[in-house]
Amino acid sequence: MSGRLIAIVGPSGVGKDSVMQRAAARDPRIMLARRVITRPADAGGEDFDGVTVAQFQDRQAAGEFALSWSAHGLFYGVPASVDAQLANGCDVLVNLSRGVLVPARDRFARFSTIYLTASPEVLAARLSERGREDAEQIAQRLDRAQAALPEGITVQQIDNNGALDQAVEAVLAHLYPVTVS
Secondary structure, three states: OOOOEEEEEOOOOOOHHHHHHHHHHHOOOEEEOOOEEOOOOOOOOOOOEEOOHHHHHHHHHOOOEEEEEEEOOEEEEEEOOHHHHHHOOOEEEEEOOHHHHHHHHHHOOOEEEEEEEOOHHHHHHHHHHHOOOOHHHHHHHHHHOOOOOOOOOOEEEEEOOOOHHHHHHHHHHHHOOOOOO
């Protein structure tokens, strides 16, 4: 059976990449999609391939992305290599923007979405700690945190206000429920 593409979505600072990395480290059935982003490779945060806009556009034109979009002044791409991982039965977690959920759902036969949440205070503190945005950019990201998900997208909502391991446990329990016979 083919694997699932599992979108992890939520506002900036909610801990999407931390939850994904910890879940993949804990369960061998999970792979992570390594995104391509038009951000300097040394920007920190998630593990990604940093490229220039021209490099991104060349790769996009060559059909190297399963999904691509722009957000926050950057371009993002999910490599087409996720198709092979899914065909091999792996579940692949990917940090997606809300705006690409419908194309993802339409492209992948086995697709699901986990929506991570946290309070505005927690989001603001995490954004400040990571040091990638100035105060104005943090305020803009917090304003966007309340944006609605597209219609027709079913999500499993998981709170990430507390300890990281609590959110990871909730994600794993959702993905791999224990059945009692």
